[in-house]
Amino acid sequence: MFKFIHAADIHLDSPMRGLSRYESAPVSLLKGATRSAFKNLVDLAIEEKVDFVVIAGDLYDGDWKDYSTGIFLSSEMGRLKSENISVYIVYGNHDAENKMTKSLIFPDNVHVFSSKKPERFIIDELQLTISGRSFPESAVSGNFAAEYEQGISNYFNIGILHTSLNGGLSNDSYAPCSVNDLSALNFQYWALGHVHSPVVVKSENPWIVFPGCTQGRHIRETGVHGCNIVTVDDGSVTDFRTVPLDVVRWSECRVDISECATLNELTAKTAVILEDALDKSDNRMLAVRIIFEGKTPLYRHLVSDSDFVTSQIRSVCASIAGDMIWLEKVILNIHDKVEMTYDESSPLGAFVSQLGGNNQTPEELSLSDAEELNMLMEIIETLKSKLPSGHFGLASPLNLNDEEVLKTIVKDARTLLGAMILGNGGEK
Numbered sequence: 001m002f003k004f005i006h007a008a009d010i011h012l013d014s015p016m017r018g019l020s021r022y023e024s025a026p027v028s029l030l031k032g033a034t035r036s037a038f039k040n041l042v043d044l045a046i047e048e049k050v051d052f053v054v055i056a057g058d059l060y061d062g063d064w065k066d067y068s069t070g071i072f073l074s075s076e077m078g079r080l081k082s083e084n085i086s087v088y089i090v091y092g093n094h095d096a097e098n099k100m101t102k103s104l105i106f107p108d109n110v111h112v113f114s115s116k117k118p119e120r121f122i123i124d125e126l127q128l129t130i131s132g133r134s135f136p137e138s139a140v141s142g143n144f145a146a147e148y149e150q151g152i153s154n155y156f157n158i159g160i161l162h163t164s165l166n167g168g169l170s171n172d173s174y175a176p177c178s179v180n181d182l183s184a185l186n187f188q189y190w191a192l193g194h195v196h197s198p199v200v201v202k203s204e205n206p207w208i209v210f211p212g213c214t215q216g217r218h219i220r221e222t223g224v225h226g227c228n229i230v231t232v233d234d235g236s237v238t239d240f241r242t243v244p245l246d247v248v249r250w251s252e253c254r255v256d257i258s259e260c261a262t263l264n265e266l267t268a269k270t271a272v273i274l275e276d277a278l279d280k281s282d283n284r285m286l287a288v289r290i291i292f293e294g295k296t297p298l299y300r301h302l303v304s305d306s307d308f309v310t311s312q313i314r315s316v317c318a319s320i321a322g323d324m325i326w327l328e329k330v331i332l333n334i335h336d337k338v339e340m341t342y343d344e345s346s347p348l349g350a351f352v353s354q355l356g357g358n359n360q361t362p363e364e365l366s367l368s369d370a371e372e373l374n375m376l377m378e379i380i381e382t383l384k385s386k387l388p389s390g391h392f393g394l395a396s397p398l399n400l401n402d403e404e405v406l407k408t409i410v411k412d413a414r415t416l417l418g419a420m421i422l423g424n425g426g427e428k
Contacts, residue, residue, distance in 0.1 A: 008193030057092025
């Protein structure tokens, strides 16, 4: 019998890009979160007396700012060595970008797989093989799995692979392969990395598992993050557990405010949902995004004074748990319960008419005028030239190459302008 930990996507000392946008962000805690999660992993390995640890790629997060990352990592690997725990690592797309990776000297309990071709370690005393291949560069489009040797009969065969797999688990394509590719190799467990949410693709013949990242780093990485502990006896998995390692828990809380007639009712309902999210964070700090939804009579007030609303929600967070809740952002995904109408002879009515038609509400307006759309595109191109390209990716809400995104932005802008005017003493 033997026991091992399967972890991946540690992104050690990730810079947590974008934190500078938030004045209230607990920067030191968030920046140190990936390192703390890795310490928790090492503590867990020692406490559980595992035989070895598997890390399926993206141990790093690109280039280090200095050598302190490497020194920390070597120290933690040394802690595992002192307990006779081996570590098997493949490098993923982020590791391959790290210029210092090749110069880092690990203790001899750490085994890094070659990037030239798959390697296999045979541990006869455990009747075990461990196979893997590192990324030679950040962009790998070939099927690495096709190059792995068949598993050895009467041995428990573990394959380590950093891959986007096929089947919609990831929006990108890194060393793609299929479940059939992996199943055909007579392995009993595939330790995968790259997908940041924990996913058990298959639970037998063979096990195919993404453990997810060890620490969520932003609002797109909500929920529990950690690693898997796997126990093997007589050639089969007899126990499989997911163990949290994260020190900050990201959560997206949706609050339906359709029935809220006052701000007090809104904050009270928000408090209940926040308390529930905090209970589920297991005594970790909660980094939360609040999304208000529904048709509400509070619409004009909320839209016209969103900064005030955010400050009220921050006060709710502080009253519930002090510094244990950090409000990342408030999103208003709401509509007016009271229909907006416009007098065409008024300035606001003329404004709406100019935007798209005398009889249309802001929600009904569309980009139908080619000349106006061309003018909008000129403004967008100027905006794009002044902002980092990463803000406009396919998965971004600011993907300005998508006409549907443009329509949504224009519709929201029109509705916002109307609400702000009406909310500040305009037409009733």
